[in-house]
Amino acid sequence: MPYRLWQGLCSLKLTLILLFALAGVALVGTVVPQNLAPEAYLRIYPQPVWTLLRAMGVHDLYRAWWFLALPGLLGLNLAACTLQRLPGMWRSVMRPRLRPDPAWLLSLVQHAAWSVPAPQETIDFRLAALLRQHFARPRLLRGDGRNWLFAQKNAWARFSVVVTHLAILLILGGALVGKLAGFRTHLEIAEGATVATLSLPGATEPRPLGFALRCDDFAIDYYPGTDRVREYRTLLTVLEDGRELPGLTRIPLLVNHPLRFRGLNFFQSSYDLAAPRLQLQWRGADQQAWQEVPVVAGEPVRLADGHMVMVTSFSDEHRGQGPAAGIVVVDDAGRHGQAIVGTRRAVSTDGADGLQFRLKAAELNYITVLQVTRDPGVPLVWAGCLLLLAGLAACCGLSHQRVWVLLRPVAGGTEIWLGGRAHRQQRQFADRFAMLRQRLQEGLSQVLAEHQEGTGPHDQ
Amino acid sequence: MTSNLLFNVCTLGYLLSLVLLLAYVACDGRWPALLATWAARAAFGLHGAGMVWRWYESHQLPGGVGRVPLTNLYESVVFFAWAIMLFYLVLDLKLRRPVVGIFVLPFALAGMAWAQVFLSDAIEPLMPALRSRWLVYHVVSCFLAYAAFTLACAASIMGLLQAVRQSSGEPGRSRILAVLLRRAPDAAQLDQLNYRAIAIGFPIWTLGIVTGSVWANSAWGSYWSWDPKETWSLIVWLIYAAFLHARLTRGWEGRRAAWLSIFGFAATLFCYLGVNLLLSGLHSYAS
Structure with missing residues (x-):
């Protein structure tokens, strides 16, 4: 029985069956949308179909055990084939x-x-x-x-098949290593903020990076005269024990230029808008001089005269008058007033006390969204790819x-x-x-x- | 745009070449075939010049838009047709069987006509993910492989017709087809051509997938993410890998190999067009 099993594992017929099976099953995953929310599937499929799909893991096909068994079997098959044929090849070349x-x-x-x-x-x-x-x-x-x-x-071209098969095993091995020891997650850093931990999917505790990352700047670069994005750019600084690491300050991170540091890879993935930062000017009814106060939208700030002020909304373009902010002012007695404050002229809140406000400066504050990955299998995969190309070129040409x-x-x-x-x-x-x-x-x-x-x- | 004009003339050149080849089959003399070959070569030259010119044109646009002409559906179809003609004309130098062109030219012609009539030829600026030097390596290797698979498919269609003719001994229903097949390579040669085209295309296709992985690893953060385009490229790879392994077993030559090659080409076309037009994913240049 073990001998017959070995013969079956070595057979070319099994190879062909596995290649076609893998192609057919992989195809299913391109037709059934992957990793959507259950409600989204219920909009596409009737309940019984969705129940079946979920039971079989078709909604997350490429992680289903029975799908992964196919490349696993293919790996076994080609390892067995190669081992079986190696002695004969060796003899025909050496003797x-x-x-x-x-x-x-x-x-x-x-x-x-x-x-x-x-x-x-x-x-x-x-x-x-x-x-x-x-x-x-x-x-x-x-x-x-x-x-x-x-x-x-x-003569050595005989071994090109061995090299090719070995290369595929290396790639499969690399993928397995990445699956077992790697992860991928997202990291959001607001401009000026520093982070030192990652939250991993499925983990309750955040994982310490071992260093800290500060986002110095995020910018969107447009093709001149258009609204088409040319580049997303994050400037990152690496910190250790609160100190900047030499050579690792204000590193530009572009879409095709990730940062690779201590086994972690940081990719420019997306961005978001954080609460805008504003510079407000204010004065009391009887005052001449303006005073300035920095405000972050959504966070209340106490003015020197005891009033609380909060920016509730912001637009960088309000009725052709430039940027404007909606503010709410509250005094100690709980009376409140509100106003829309622009840069051109001072406005009084419609509440009490005749406070006047003016918008001095406003800055959109971005949050850069990075994809963070760790994949110790990648060198194996690349080695496999190089071997595969060399092996195939020899297989098909010599x-x-x-x-x-x-x-x-x-x-x-x-x-x-x-x-x-x-x-x-x-x-x-x-x-x-x-x-x-x-x-x-x-x-x-x-x-x-x-x-x-x-x-x-x-x-x- | 001048490049557009060049592509129009080149499309007409391919059409002329095809018509001349049909004339060669319909009547006896050798000269229509000779003219057809030269028409195809001249059109191919214009085709290449058109791509270079389009490259130049993109650099003339304001705002640093300049890039290789391989970045949207229109440009990819034009390059695909060019690659098909490249393989065909090189093959023609060796094979010297003009009628093969009747089976290959329609692919290039259909691509060019589709691009010229239906696709947008506007030169758009590149989105950030496409701004990479891997773009050229990835796209060029993928499309050279597509072209090799196209040639294999054309050889398979010819081979199937030839096999029917040779096995039945009948000259075929139409006289034209009979003459055509008499001047075509025999079934064994076409089977060999099918195999050789795939043996050349397969390593190039692998190179296309590998360069794509390297690129994805720096743009999207992962060398493989089961994006529909990636999955389909793997499906195509698996089908042709099966084809090459099937050759090692008895009985997978001739007709069965031809059908498998045509099946592989259908998957290739789906990987190229179907995924973009019917499925959604990261490779969304078709929009």
Whole structure:
């Protein structure tokens, strides 16, 4: 039974089934929307369908155990296949057949045989030179009164399959490491604020970063004359024990330029508007001089004369008059008044006391939203990707080609047996073999002609 | 815009080439085929010049909008058609079978016509996520692979017709088709062509996915996020991986391989267009 299990695990049929199954199941996840709220699904599907989808985990397909089992099985399958075939590959590369007999050569798809009227000794070196010139450097072996030549190209290309499969295992391994030891979450930092913890999904306690991050600035850059965004930019400073780290101050974080620091990656993800910061000016009814007070929208502030003031709303453009803020003023007696305050002229609140307000300056305050990830599997994945590309290029572009020549003395000369084999790209190899055979025959006839001219007169 | 004019002329050039090829099948002489080949080459030259010109035009626009012409649906279709023609013309140099063009040209022609008639050719500024040097590597490798798969599909369609002709011995229902197939490579050659195109396209497709992952890892914070486009690119990869493995087993040559290749191409087209037009996700350049 274990043997049959192993055979099944090694089979190419299983590979094909898994490849198609993975494709088919992955497709489902692109048709059924992923990770929506239950209400959203109920708007799309009737209750029983949604119950079934949820029970099977189709709404979160790519994390469902039965989905992950497919790449897991595929990994096992290709590991098994590769292990099973490795010894054979190793043998064919390291211990090639060096002294084939004519019958074996005839069994090859590419073979040829012809005779030349010259002894072996006059042509074997010449054949070796021709093989070297037109194919690859051969080994010359003698024995039994026969000579053999063996030449091969791209022997290591046999292992390209191993490299490719290993690469896929590395990528799957990297993904597994990332799944087990990694996380991803969001981090919001208002301009000027500093954070030192992350809140992870599913965790109750915030996780300390080990350092602190301050958002110095967030800006949106537009293409000139349009409202199209060109770049989102956050300036971040890394702090440790309250001190700025040299070289890590005001680091620009752009959409395609994340910050990678101590195994954590920070990506510009999105942004939000925080409460605006305003500079209000005020004076009492009997005063001449204006006094200034900084206000954050939504936070009440006590003025020097005892009134409380709070900005309740803000707009950076109010009826063509520039920025304006809605304020509420409350005195100790609980009487309150309100007004809309702009930059152009002073207004009195409609309550009591004749307080006058003016908006000096207003600044929109942004919150930058960063995506934070930790994924120790990424180096494995990249190593796997590089190996995969190298392995595939070799798999699809190179084949291990071998050529054997057997020289056997016959009456009046030598019989030449030529055989060739490629482990893939048979058609190209057939052309190449035909060409090689022609080159060898032409080269030999040249030698024979020289041989006869040189020896002719002495024989007579 | 001048680039637009170039693309219009180039589309007409492909059309002319196709008409000449049909004339070559309909009548006997060799010259229509010769003219068709040269028309296709000239149109291909204009096609490339048009893309370079569009690049130049984008840099002439105010506000630093300049970027490679590979960033929206229109430009991608134009590049797709260019890549198909690139593979076809290189193949034609080796194969010297003009009738193959009858099966390949319609793909390039359909793409160009669709782009010219229905798609917006406005040069829009790039959104922040697209402002990356990985854009060029990712898009170029993906579309070269698409083009190789297109060629495999064209060879498969020819191969299926040829296989029907060779097995039945019938010259086909129409005389034109019979002549066409007589001048086409035989079924075994077409099967080989199908395989070679996929063997070339598959590593390039892998490169496209890998460069996309590297890019996603710096723009979106993750090398893989099961976005529909990513998932479909994996589906296409799995189908062609299955194709290449199926070749190692008996019986997966000829017709079955051809059908699998056509099926793979359908998935490829869905990955390219269907995902953008029918599903929603991060790769939303189609809007």
